[in-house]
Amino acid sequence: MGKIIxxxxxxxxxxxxxxxxxxxxxxxxxxxxxxxxxLDPQGNATMxxxxxxxxxxxxxxxxLVDEKSVKxxxxxxxxxxxxxxxxxxxxxxxxxxxxAFFARELRLKNALAEVKDYYDYIFIDCPxxxxxxxxxxxxxxxxxxxxxxxxxxxxxxxxxLMDTTSKLSAAVNPELKIEGILRxxxxxxxxxxxxxxxxxxxxxxxxxxxxxxxxNVRLAEAPSFGAPAMYYDKSSNGAxxxxxxxGEIIRRQELADEQSEQTKEQA
Numbered sequence: 016m017g018k019i020i021x022x023x024x025x026x027x028x029x030x031x032x033x034x035x036x037x038x039x040x041x042x043x044x045x046x047x048x049x050x051x052x053x054l055d056p057q058g059n060a061t062m063x064x065x066x067x068x069x070x071x072x073x074x075x076x077x078x079l080v081d082e083k084s085v086k087x088x089x090x091x092x093x094x095x096x097x098x099x100x101x102x103x104x105x106x107x108x109x110x111x112x113x114x115a116f117f118a119r120e121l122r123l124k125n126a127l128a129e130v131k132d133y134y135d136y137i138f139i140d141c142p143x144x145x146x147x148x149x150x151x152x153x154x155x156x157x158x159x160x161x162x163x164x165x166x167x168x169x170x171x172x173x174x175x176l177m178d179t180t181s182k183l184s185a186a187v188n189p190e191l192k193i194e195g196i197l198r199x200x201x202x203x204x205x206x207x208x209x210x211x212x213x214x215x216x217x218x219x220x221x222x223x224x225x226x227x228x229x230x231n232v233r234l235a236e237a238p239s240f241g242a243p244a245m246y247y248d249k250s251s252n253g254a255x256x257x258x259x260x261x262g263e264i265i266r267r268q269e270l271a272d273e274q275s276e277q278t279k280e281q282a
Contacts, residue, residue: 017048017134018268019127020194021156025179026172027143030162030199033234035140036063037254038160040095040243041261047135050089052123053102054148060140061101065094065241068103076105079122079151080112085130094242098134110147119147120187124155145179153180154187158194162228165198165211193219195267197260199228226260229253 058068231253
């Protein structure tokens with residue numbers, strides 16, 4: 016069964032979309048079947064995947080509101096070699112339309128039920144706010160990856176997200192947990208970044224990924240070329256970092272699976 020991971024942080028500008036696109040591409044490069052769902056009306060993950068958000072036939076709106084199936088709305092040809100459910104301004108209207116539906120927070124979860132076994136990983140790029148789209152992502156997800164910069168205000172945002180996750184877990188998804196905390200735009204020369212990084216490791220332990228995403232020009236340039244960093248400049252530090260992150264996530268999952276099997280055998 017595939018794993019559904021929401022990439023979320025209520026603070027904007029922390030690298031959510033960059034992480035979504037580059038992690039999806041890196042996972043795909045390891046021969047995993049990957050689906051990326053863009054739930055942000057800005058459609059940046061869509062454009063960063065080499066797909067024109069203005070000309071797509073279907074978007075996440077059609078999945079959530081018109082109840083079209085994933086197979087009907089998915090884009091199979093992307094620059095990152097993963098499948099994509101696109102987003103554009105129509106998705107803004109989806110949030111308003113969803114208000115009229117019964118069990119509106121479960122629309123995405125129900126839509127993904129038919130394909131969860133097909134994909135190894137499904138990544139959801141969430142809007143930078145707690146709205147009905149984000150709640151749908153949290154209700155559908157098994158876990159959350161939190162990208163964050165190592166700065167003071169980011170710590171406050173992380174605290175808010177933890178509180179939100181706890182409330183959503185109680186209300187709509189008891190299985191929801193934090194998959195990991197990812198340090199992004201990291202500059203080791205910055206004393207504050209080092210201090211905040213240490214605080215994160217003290218408070219969250221092994222929830223903090225060992226892999227750190229550096230501040231990298233190629234990561235910033237790649238979206239304007241409609242491609243993940245590994246297909247724009249595979250030798251860049253940014254591209255290498257996301258490949259390392261993919262490897263770390265896979266190893267963690269394998270270890271968790273092994274421990275689960277051992278627990279079952281002992282039982």
